[in-house]
Amino acid sequence: MNQSNPLILGIESSCDETGVGLVRGTQLLTNTVSSSMDEHVRFGGVIPEIASRAHLDAFVPTLEQALADAGVTLEDVDAIAVTSGPGLAGALMVGVSAAKALALATGKPLYAINHLVAHVGVGLLDESIAAQAADLNIGAGALPPNLGALLVSGGHTEILRVRSIASDVELLGATIDDAAGEAFDKVARILGLSYPGGPAIDALAKQGNAKAIRFPRGLTVPKYMGTAEAPGPHRYDFSFSGLKTAVARCVEGYEVRGEEIPMADVAASFQEAVLDVITAKAVLACKEQGITTLLLGGGVAANSRLRELAAQRTSAAGITLLVPKLSLCTDNGAMVAALGAQLVMNGVAPSDLDFAPDSSMPVSSISL
Amino acid sequence: MRILTIDTSAVASAAVLSFDLADAVRSLRVEANFATADTRSHAEVLAPGVKSLFEDPPTEGPALDAIIVGTGPGPFTGLRSGITMARTLAFTWGVPLYGLMSLDALAQQVFDTPRYDAGRAVAPLAVREFVVATDARRKEVYWARYSAAAQLLDGPHVGPADAITAVQVFGAGAGLYAAELTANGCEVDAGFAQIQPTALELGRSAVRRIGAAGSLEAAGLLDTTPLYLRESDAKVPGPRKRAL
Ligand SMILES: [Zn+2]
Numbered sequence: 278m279n280q281s282n283p284l285i286l287g288i289e290s291s292c293d294e295t296g297v298g299l300v301r302g303t304q305l306l307t308n309t310v311s312s313s314m315d316e317h318v319r320f321g322g323v324i325p326e327i328a329s330r331a332h333l334d335a336f337v338p339t340l341e342q343a344l345a346d347a348g349v350t351l352e353d354v355d356a357i358a359v360t361s362g363p364g365l366a367g368a369l370m371v372g373v374s375a376a377k378a379l380a381l382a383t384g385k386p387l388y389a390i391n392h393l394v395a396h397v398g399v400g401l402l403d404e405s406i407a408a409q410a411a412d413l414n415i416g417a418g419a420l421p422p423n424l425g426a427l428l429v430s431g432g433h434t435e436i437l438r439v440r441s442i443a444s445d446v447e448l449l450g451a452t453i454d455d456a457a458g459e460a461f462d463k464v465a466r467i468l469g470l471s472y473p474g475g476p477a478i479d480a481l482a483k484q485g486n487a488k489a490i491r492f493p494r495g496l497t498v499p500k501y502m503g504t505a506e507a508p509g510p511h512r513y514d515f516s517f518s519g520l521k522t523a524v525a526r527c528v529e530g531y532e533v534r535g536e537e538i539p540m541a542d543v544a545a546s547f548q549e550a551v552l553d554v555i556t557a558k559a560v561l562a563c564k565e566q567g568i569t570t571l572l573l574g575g576g577v578a579a580n581s582r583l584r585e586l587a588a589q590r591t592s593a594a595g596i597t598l599l600v601p602k603l604s605l606c607t608d609n610g611a612m613v614a615a616l617g618a619q620l621v622m623n624g625v626a627p628s629d630l631d632f633a634p635d636s637s638m639p640v641s642s643i644s645l
Numbered sequence: 646m647r648i649l650t651i652d653t654s655a656v657a658s659a660a661v662l663s664f665d666l667a668d669a670v671r672s673l674r675v676e677a678n679f680a681t682a683d684t685r686s687h688a689e690v691l692a693p694g695v696k697s698l699f700e701d702p703p704t705e706g707p708a709l710d711a712i713i714v715g716t717g718p719g720p721f722t723g724l725r726s727g728i729t730m731a732r733t734l735a736f737t738w739g740v741p742l743y744g745l746m747s748l749d750a751l752a753q754q755v756f757d758t759p760r761y762d763a764g765r766a767v768a769p770l771a772v773r774e775f776v777v778a779t780d781a782r783r784k785e786v787y788w789a790r791y792s793a794a795a796q797l798l799d800g801p802h803v804g805p806a807d808a809i810t811a812v813q814v815f816g817a818g819a820g821l822y823a824a825e826l827t828a829n830g831c832e833v834d835a836g837f838a839q840i841q842p843t844a845l846e847l848g849r850s851a852v853r854r855i856g857a858a859g860s861l862e863a864a865g866l867l868d869t870t871p872l873y874l875r876e877s878d879a880k881v882p883g884p885r886k887r888a889l
Contacts, residue, residue: 326877378733
């Protein structure tokens, strides 16, 4: 096996995206994604069983496409990497079964890797980030020191500290209920907007006043925050389920009073409530934990207001913000391959064929 | 011919069988076989189990004549693990891929088991029409009706066991609902009240068909579309629930 510049095939199936990516070292060869998003639209959210059925049918065609696009064969591949968690259990099972089949059919080593850490690994593939990293004098194919990550998607919302992508990642904070993207989807439904809710709310919010309605900021009161010296129980954590209820009550209030619902103001005020807390807590964590570079990941990175607020607040705090291009922020196989390559290059042992997917795999577990 | 069969509609199982096309049933040889007892560990055990059937999978796999996978019905997540495995192996090895209804494996086992009279085998157990049933969870069974020659007559179905009346019923689904079935005039054979579909029996069923047809292509095998028989539980949301 080529251990210094390995060709890795990465497989992702933790939510509604079937992804197969090929990466050589830190060079992105291809990133093929098949999404079942359209099948979830009428339900207003991802239906796990529908996603799992779609993964089963999408996997081999996506694999075939990825190999063709990259112009490589399975024989050329040095190792296979697959998301083993966290994610939807039934959906993970399809990618894991496929990856195990590939590993046993080819005799190649298999790496069962953590989806959240893979979101960080993608930073190694993005050219603009590589250029920024070169400016920071880090050298090609390396991540900056004192790195943190803010991951915001329909399935997860976390702040991570990355001491070493292959061996030391720590969860600083996470949502205790809904993911941020899930809150966008639910509020979009309340407002009668289309699924997925993120783009719909982002667009509508541009015409509204974000200060029109004061929605609650979850887990920001002193009993949860504490102080830097004596942190409360949820200093860097998030909660969005109360916010969703507050929006529903607000909308019903207008209906009960027979008033027209100020849709754009509600969308803007809701969005601000989510993103204000996310960016404030991420920057707070960076400052208190000595993080000097923050990488943004997850599908909500597409949100224009999140990018704007994150840019403002990190720059005010002297923190470098890295935002990979969107196709690498959303769930994909290339990020899995990128992390797999790091594990191979760092001499981490591959996984045995008998591991089980872990829908709540902790970030401290980078591979199984 | 040498085939790999996989079934995960209930337990996780896989087998490698070889046979001469000219005399398929009598020449059938079980080269390797693996099956779990439990029905909930497919993700962990299936790949090591398949691997254990070969000395060197990357060289032996491409030489197979076919891979045949049980397409259910069965609990969804487990069922998909076997179909994903089969599809991916077939793609990687460039081997033809077929499906077979998993309940056929049970029917084959019933058909193959001799009935004894005073210690002497006298006839196949299935001397008349019979039903095979497996656990569909949620107080229901997957079931299908077969002729005495183990030809599918009707099914597969999913539903409560009390929809099955006045027939011999075999399989773990029969054992689970023996009281209801007996009350409905069915006979439940205690010796077959725990059996589950396995890749080995699925393979025997496939070999019987291939032998009778004279070729893989003419054997009437299925594609690998899973037989879910149930929709996902997802409901299109109705009007918004009031929070006030
Ligand atoms: Zn993700």
